[in-house]
Amino acid sequence: MTLLEAGPLGGRLTISGFLAGAVMGVAVLSLLWWIIDRAAWRRVAGGVEKLPTGVAIGAVALLGGILFALALIWIQHPLQMVLRLWIVATVASTNPVLLLLPTAVLSGIVQEPAKLLAVLIARAQCRRREIPGREGRRLAGDPAADALLYGVPVGIGAGALEAAMTLSHALAMAPSAGALLPVFVERASALVFHGSLTGLVAYAWSAGRGWLVLVIAALTHGLLNYVVVLLSTRLGLGGVWLIEAVVAAVAVALMLLLRRAVARQPQPPETGRPTSR
């Protein structure tokens, strides 16, 4: 495969890949909501009375996927091309530790702000519609609500797009069902990763610590990509399950962090006024 053959989204999207990605997205989104805090979700969802929740959540996820794709096509891929060409023309070394770091980290720097942008757009649209909460409480400004209603779905939308592209290729190339197992495991972990990390960023943004957590999230995402790529170059296909374990461990850790944050948040006052910005 030559440099300029691989497109920014990594190949062609097939119907089977799209359906597989969508189904996985719905499944992981449901799982995350169920695990993170069922009580908080009922509290949050109970306030969304006038808007069909499923459609709204689907729209938020779709927005996340669209902005994610645009960020990949318009920003990440062109920047990675320029950066990659600069590195190989400047650095004489063939050591992948040096060569792979910048482009891997760049992915986190581009993708996390793009997902946050989707979160902010979705949140602004819902606020404009003045969705009232139960007991007259507005949901706007509730970090847990922002995380569960916007952050997690946006992350899932982005992860589902990635899954659709990856699975399109895998379903076409895999010699057997068994060969697909690591791909599905890896994509499920990536979905949990995206949903949880974006949920954390959305939570932090609503709570006034957004910029700091956004930077940390971007670095975390980039470093995870770097570790995965580095392990792949060192171990090849023989290290696939080790790589799966690393991604899954990070994804679960982020999910637990988000669950902890949501669970610790006190109930907002029933005043009908926003409780934060």
Add this chain to the structure above:
Amino acid sequence: MRKRAVPVSGVLALSLALLVSAGGAGLTGCREVAEAPLTLQVPWAAGEVTTLSMHQGEGGPIIGDWTMRVESVPEGEGWLLVSSLNIPSAPYSLNTTVRVGAEDLLPVHVDFELLNFQGTVTYTAEYGEGKVAVDADVRGEPQSFEIRLPDSPYFDNEQFIMTLRAMPLADGWSATLNNIITATASKRAVRVEVVRREDLTVPAGTYSCWVVELVGASQRVWIAVDWPYPIVKFVNDSSRLVALLESYEPGE
């Protein structure tokens, strides 16, 4: 407005853990390429032709063919390593010619042509002092770039497999080689190891082979133990391609 508690410390701790993991992963198997000097022995002669059949998976159906020829440079010293890989059903056709030095096998010039369902990609790569300049035509769009070269020795990816035949293969031998992948504007240090000796029967006959693994690339090459060390089998696990020796004609 009181700022709410956010799991910053937890996320930070996770990032630091990843940094440590990244450092560990990066150092894993990290070796300086400058090991003991390589002693190359050119095994081929002008006119050599190696023909392999391409299979989809181990024991799978034949889907194409791969021919490698060696020619002498018409005016001057060196070799032309000509490769032609065709998979009609894909469709996929890769034709390359690499001019290399007569003794050191360092690349001098590469001509590359790839035809697939997306169109045609061609490029020429000119190896010079400290860099290789690539001029490409990617489906009608011209592109150019340079790759800074590491210290010698380095080999172009299009000659890499053939060049393994010139290595001092032996039980337990290993080396880290600089692979310049002009087709993707990249380069990497590739660890090659002789993992075992194995007797193998292919359409061209039965050979005793060194099994050479390209660590991290999911590729293995079976190279005959006996002179002139033809390539007997090649496996790429990533693309599920298996190449088996169909016929071998030594050069003059």
